[in-house]
Amino acid sequence: MNHQQEGDKQVKLFGFWPSPYVLKVIWALRIKGVEYDYIEEDLSNKSDQLLEYNPVHKKVPVLVYQGKPIAESEVIIQFIDEAWKDRGDPILPEDPYERAMARFWVRFLQDKLSPPIWKWFTTQGQQQEDAHGAAIDQLLVLEKELDGKRFFAGEKIGFVDLSLGPLSYVIPIYEEITGVKMITEEKLPSLSAWMGNFLSSPVVKDHLPPLDKLRLRLQAIREAFLNGKVK
Template sequence: MADEVKIYRNWSSPYGLRIVWALDIKGIEYENIFEDLSQKSPQLLQYNPVHKKIPVLVHKGKPICESLVILEYIDETWKETTPLLPKDPYEKAMARFWAKFVDDKLLPSVWSVFTEKGYEAKKEALVPAMQNLEFIEEQLKGKKFFGGENIGYVDLALGWIAYLLDVFEEVLNLKLFDADKFPLLSGWMKNFCDAPAIKQHLPPRDKLVTKFQLFHEKFQTAN
């Protein structure tokens, strides 16, 4: 039943979208509860008193926090549906490693390009971001998705790249991604965004551009 599964998120958070995508891939009914992060609801603060952040998945009244943890919970709870993680222990460990790499290394390196002040500083920050993308490109050799033929755990962790990189490029007026240099990742981005479970939940691009333009202006004018 839909009332057994609720997800607290906002319209644009890539972390919340991971959960929506996973639930749709597995065919699980759920209720979206959209949060205004400038005025967080008492329910969100009750369910996530430690970090006070989205996303939070509530299943049968029990909250689970942190997007990668939630993805594993979904996979273990609904085992009879499309798996997100491999069964093989080594492959599962590698999937966890690369998902954590995305959150701990890749995302901060791309975000630092966005937050740096001035064109030259941004170009300098782009170097480690490109190195991290090269690591990701290597993992796609011989595969359609990171887990093989179907979208899985690492694909969901990396999903933000597929729809945000070109938004960042427009806002920054700076080339962040060269499809010729990253042909495998470029192909993955198209395959990922074309998947029905993903495509129907992608945030409106014009709203994303407006949102990140405001963010960028804020960073550029900060002391």
């Protein structure tokens, strides 16, 4: 029987199974060996607790630590790294410059990479082709940054890896649904290897969403976009 350590008392995570943002937090908690209670939310009928803990965004994930809520996945991950500083591997680098650069690449993902990938998945024809090209351009920037390293943080998973992590299982599903390849060993060898390394790492491999169920959900989302039901 696992007993929670003193700093783990009253750690709760409010989540939703397909959310990549929730998953990033779960991986961070695993890096630090933090035990927690997980509460699955129905986002079409949000609990009073979730609305109370996150009245601003009303979204998951929300981490509750000793009764105090923290929202937004990147904020939560940085909190986890600091709150359990003496446990597990560091998630952000100690060096101020390297720490700043890790935050820079996380913003790069949010601002430059995620939008064209999502547009590629939710459009067709010329729009999809243009988005695919734009996404490849940004992936080539990441390929250069990774430069043959096992992970963006070096030998172990760090902040940038956690933020990019969901792409390692989502992009293959996008490729399967659209019939269009995006990450290949020929064009993006370092990123291709990183995806395999990330998915096979102990922190990640047993903590992925059910991929068959996720595939059906994403297929339905793409069809809704293509049929004009979602803008």
